[in-house]
Amino acid sequence: MTDPTILVLSSLAGGDKHGYAMMEDIERFAGVRLGPGTLYGAITRLEERGWIAPVTSEDRRQPYTITGTGREYLHDHLANLNKITRTGLRRLENS
């Protein structure tokens, strides 16, 4: 599972972060290092959809927060993924 938007939402689900912090966090929990272009492509899309929002900051490192709709989308997506994972694993064990 390397969809950058899900990785960014999952990272922000753990607290507000700026771009570099997200990059480090994602590498830590998913083992994937998102390139700058990929990360900001995802951030742009997520902000346009209203799933993340910028947090007021004086620093040029702009932190982001996950919104209610973003949290809802991430929950549904991960629950669905969890269902698929469990079904796949169960079928593998039974075969």
Added chain:
Amino acid sequence: MKRILKLLARLYPSTWRTRYGAEYDALLDDATPRPQDAFNILWGATKMQLTSRSFVKIVLPCAIGGALIAAAISFAIQPRYSSQTRITVTESAPVTGDNLKKTLSTLRDSALNRDFLALEIQRYNLYPRERASMPLNEVVDKMLQNIEVRPLQTSPAKALPSGDEHTSAFAVYFIYPDPHLAQQVDGDLIMKFVRVIDPPRQASASPGPPQTVVTWRIENGAMVLGSLRIGAPSHPTSPIFPNRRIFALGGLLAGLLCSLILATFVGTRRGTATAYS
């Protein structure tokens, strides 16, 4: 490296940079740069440009213009057609690729002597422009560059047609701006090859439908016994150069690249301003 990455980051649309530029540069300052980041940023900038509406206004004329210019250039270039004649050799012993190549090289040197080529040039009035500006000897050199003798791959099924017979094949190509002349001269070249291979039977050899002409085989680089089939020289219908589709595609891509640069440096904020604010 960071400097290069920051320069590449300037390829993003100006409206996107207004909104995200400062924090993007901050990210590039903080992160340890990797060579693949350059491609990642370039790809990100391209995708972002493609989603910008002002970019479409720039990209369409540039891409269409590039394709049209390239197509016009391809029509202005003198085309080159290649006629090919296939010769299949059946022998009692297998021929290694190196042996065949060596034999073909010897055969080419024997068959394509300068006097014969000079006669062909005069007979068909080949290379009129070159002949007007250079001595015949140099025109012969040019003609030699346009003649190719290449071994061909035979399919495994044909490699052993029956019993202990083995098949190998080669082709003689002649490349020329006129497709009819390319075909005619290629036929003559084949006849010259046959005359070199087996002079007594040259009368029975004529390019046309495939036919068994002489018997020979390759032994220690020399042709001895076996059977040889000559195909008809092909009539080229489309030029080998310039390939107009590839030219047009190249022009399209060049136009896209130009529009990317243009959109970056000349791009107006109008149109996309609402997308990122």
